[in-house]
Amino acid sequence: MRLSPWKAGLGAAARRLAFGSFLVMVALTSSCKGIPGLGDATDDSNPDIPQPYVTLSMIMPGDESARMREFVDNELNARLKQELNLKLELTYIPWADYQSKVELALSTGENYDLFWYGTSFVSDYRTKGYIRPLDTLLQTYGQDLTANIPSDNFKQYEMDGSLWAIPSQAFTSAGKFTSVMVRQDLLESVGMKEIRTIADLEAFYTKMHARDPSYYGYLENDRGQDVLWRELSDQPLTFLDENQMFAVNENTGELVDYLESELYKKVADVRKRWVDIGVIDKRLAGNKAANIDQEDAGKLLFRVGAVSRAMENLQTVQNADPDAKLREYYLAPDKPKYIVAPSNEAYMIPTKSLHPERAMQFMNWILQSKEHYNFIIYGVEGKDYRIENDKIKLLTNDQFMYEWMWRNKNYFMPTTNVDDSVVEDMLHNDDNARISKIFGFHFNQEPVKKEYAKVLAVYNEKFLPINLGIVGYDQAFPSAMEALKKAGYDKVWAEFKRQYAEFRASQTSRADREGSK
């Protein structure tokens, strides 16, 4: 249609008008959108950041320090939100109840996403169905874990062809829990240099007690018998189970019924003597948390070592006594140490976890770089720590993420307060070490779980007082052993022997195969 000029002008005017009204409409809608509070500008554009924003619940042992609480709430979570889009929520369970509370949480199906425990629990938790296999997660999200942790360390958590835990620590572990950690400063203050025998420990206590009776000795009841074995036993033994009932002879490879052995009597007698002379304070022994309380208070003279405990616990003890020094000793130091597990730390993801992939991402994040590693272990550089001559200078005495959990050969830096001798001890810890006969053995409780539970209950009730020296061996052992047998001790022992024999057989055949290759 041809338009007259006038008409064309009118049409153009109408179009301009319509366009104008459209502009007005756009302006109005956009001004409505522009009202603040209508929606925060979250930047979802980065494809690397996982969606959505979730809370990762993790169980930690011990007590949370005030600074850790603040650090998690502020600096750490701000960063984790940015880099992993998650919020970390830590539930601390005191050491004294750790096992029972963790197992309660796992069995009642609380939705935790990640927790730590010792190597010996992995097999049990796998059998009970508490934890999930991690192979796929590790492959997908764990590049930095596999890069920084030797592949041998992963092998100890491989069962039925699947991986069940992350061996978070990659350092030395020979002779773990068979050493004794001593307040070196106090030892030196009474004119002693080192600990080599049980007599040294007793002398240390006696001299110290004479000077200040507020100091105590050893208070642990769950460990430490094997510390004494190094001196008391002519055969090298290693505990087979966390509950200290059975052992293996490292020379012969045979199982030992420890409770019924002469060695147990010897250990019990030493403990009884310690209670009598006051090395173990019987007024505190029943208080499960007392050894930690006393250590935190700077009143503990010695306790069981853990390869690097002298370094780990220094910070805490210096809180109470700024001059404190710690050092670990092996009794009969010339005897070899045994490596039961290359890493005693195991990070597991519960079956009921809501965000397993995030848990793996979080673990991977820790070992992603030295900067992440230092951040989560030591806090904010310049505020919580400083780097001085390749050492960490701590500016706060509060504990962050436990260093020992994630200690890694590639990132490790000693703290300035730790003596070089302690660091030397650690770096040479593997020198006199051998692989234990039980390396890779995992006891499956399933066939005897009823008897095992009963045996443990009786053991806790009847044998702990003997272990601690509260009651004498001669007086209490016969009735205690009788009760234990009634609970099904023999059946458990037989099952241990059967499974161990099976394990040995498979070890030999594998060795043969490898030899014939």
Added chain:
Amino acid sequence: MKSSIFTRMVLALLLLLTPIIALYAYSNHTSSSVLKREIVKAKRTQVQTFVGQLGQMFAQYDSYQKMLYESNEVRNLAYPDLLNDDLLYYRTLKTVSEEISRLAGYGRWKGIIAVVYPKTGVVIKSNSSLGAVPAELPDKDGFWSYRTSPKGNAYFIETISNPAKSAREEEADLTVVAKVDEGEIKSDLSEMKSNGLEDPFLYKPGDTPIYNYTANQDLIRELLPELDPVATEDGFDPLLIRTSGGTYQVHMDMVQSLGWYLVDYVPIDTIMAPIKRSQTMFYSISGMMLFMACILSFLLYRSIRIPFRKLMQGMNFIEKGIYTSRMKDPPRGEFRYVYQKFNSMAARIEELIEDVLKEQIRTKEANVKQLQSQINPHFLYNTLAYIKSMVELEEKEAAVSMTMNLSRYYRYTTKLSSSFATIQEELNLIENYLDIHRMLTDDFEYEIDIDPAMLKMEIPRLSLQPLIENVIVHAFRKPVKYGSVRIRGTLEEGGLARLTVDDNGTGLTPAQLESLQAKIRTAPSDQIDAGLHNVHQRLMLLFGKGSGLFLSHSERGGLCAELVWQVQVGEAE
């Protein structure tokens, strides 16, 4: 028509919109005040819920404390003499320590519970940290009190002792301690903040407030002097505090067990943002509607009012007699049809008016021609000379007959009253005319044979006479033989009437016939032939196409001129 449709439409739309806007404004006002109340209520409930949560935490530790206080094992440990057996003491201690850590481990709160035996120096506590239980306990038993350790860490603590301790110097056998660190409260406050509170803090007049980790402390310090817990206790309206940075609505509620207030403040603008937003939205949409309404009425104006006005102009032209006026640029839609109809109507009117005018002009022309031809002096001289001769010859009857014929002829031809005449009248004229000429020359004869039904029909006056004149003037000019004229009238089946005049004269060559035919059909000339042309045109104008004067060769040798027209229905009778 001056207050056009456009203005009326805008007015109507305004009238429609105004009550809607007014109604909405009213309902908006009502709903926003309801909403405002609800928001205040919701905020208050929210604060109360969190206060409840905090209270619950402290209540929980209260009950743990009571449980421990009433436990036999806890009491027995205070008296070592009762437990002189090492194993019994060990077991009791184990039970108590396990109980304490069990209690502290439940729930999501991280308070500390402990039993202190001042006489034996034994402390059993749920947290191993140094300083978890303060070295110095409050002087007397009591509910939660807020204290600060020498190191600067603040905490809430409550103690209960056996026997009850009411002064510093009294030494109790055992004291059960429950303690919540300030850090725990801060963490809870931060949690509340992420769960919906704006910027909560804990406040007690006279103490430093406990902030959440990300609190705007400067602003809170500015608010503090205005906080009046008593004033807000009963009233429903929340406290409003004006600061340099704006007005804040403050909600506070007391954590009963502590005596501290949980305070949360909201910038009033934030709280009212949703309401304000919906208001802005409504008003902008109303504005848009108004605007759109104007556009709509403009569009309507363009598509109705403008074409209508043009149509009116066209009508005015027609009214003023400018029949050539036509509508140009027909718009789309219904108006295009109206324009087209208008145009065809105008064309038809123009056509009709032209026809009438032409007919009038031709009638006049015919009359003038007729008069001219009849006032031909020769014709008159000849007839007068004939009459004189007849009188001289005493042929009285012939003279009288000529005189009568002449008289009738002139009377008829000079009568101008009507432009129509019946065929009978026309025939009468023709007879007079022919008789006159026959008397003068006596060299021809004529014959009239008309269908009687035609005699009453009306045809244009003087439309037959030119044909006869043509025969007398042209066909019989050079008489070689005795002339003969035949006039026939027939009425055909289809209502077609024919009046035929043919002669036995010399006739025309085909070429001449064709040229004459063409002359009749085309423009009029000043020649005498114009009479034939005139006749043809008049018939055509009156009776439509197919009518007119047609020429052909006569079977009798001369020319055959034929008047043909379509008889109107009803006239034939």
